[in-house]
Amino acid sequence: MADASRTISKPRPRDPVPPRILExxxxxxxxxxxxxxxxxxxxxxxxxxxxxxxxxxxxxxRNEQWDSKIRSLxxxxxxxxxxxxxxxxxxxxxxxxxxxxxxxxxxxxxxxxFA
Numbered sequence: 001m002a003d004a005s006r007t008i009s010k011p012r013p014r015d016p017v018p019p020r021i022l023e024x025x026x027x028x029x030x031x032x033x034x035x036x037x038x039x040x041x042x043x044x045x046x047x048x049x050x051x052x053x054x055x056x057x058x059x060x061x062r063n064e065q066w067d068s069k070i071r072s073l074x075x076x077x078x079x080x081x082x083x084x085x086x087x088x089x090x091x092x093x094x095x096x097x098x099x100x101x102x103x104x105x106x107x108x109x110x111x112x113x114f115a
Contacts, residue, residue: 005107015065021057028054 017025028050035043073080097104099113 017058018061021054021061024050024054024057 028047031043031047031050035047069083073083075081097110097113099109104110104113
């Protein structure tokens with residue numbers, strides 16, 4: 001049973017969203033709640049406008065992050081080639097594990113399915 005257990009590394013944190021975008025998201029959520037509560041057309045328009053603004057700002061933020069990542073690549077430390085390889089290779093998801101009674105989820109069931 002101990003051989004079937006695994007350690008999972010802590011996920012790397014993504015780049016935090018800037019506070020200015022978080023504030024727009026809070027405004028959007030407030031406007032969405034108000035629009036839902038009142039049903040007024042003006043409130044819905046404001047909520048939709050803020051939704052578009054959040055989407056546009058997030059797209060711009062992600063593009064800036066990607067641009068800075070691309071600019072940081074160099075051939076001296078092979079980061080350029082590692083990124084090239086990562087972009088070329090498509091990772092296919094692993095198929096689900098089937099046991100005697102269908103899909104298995106726990107480590108013990110997985111160990112039993114492979115045994």
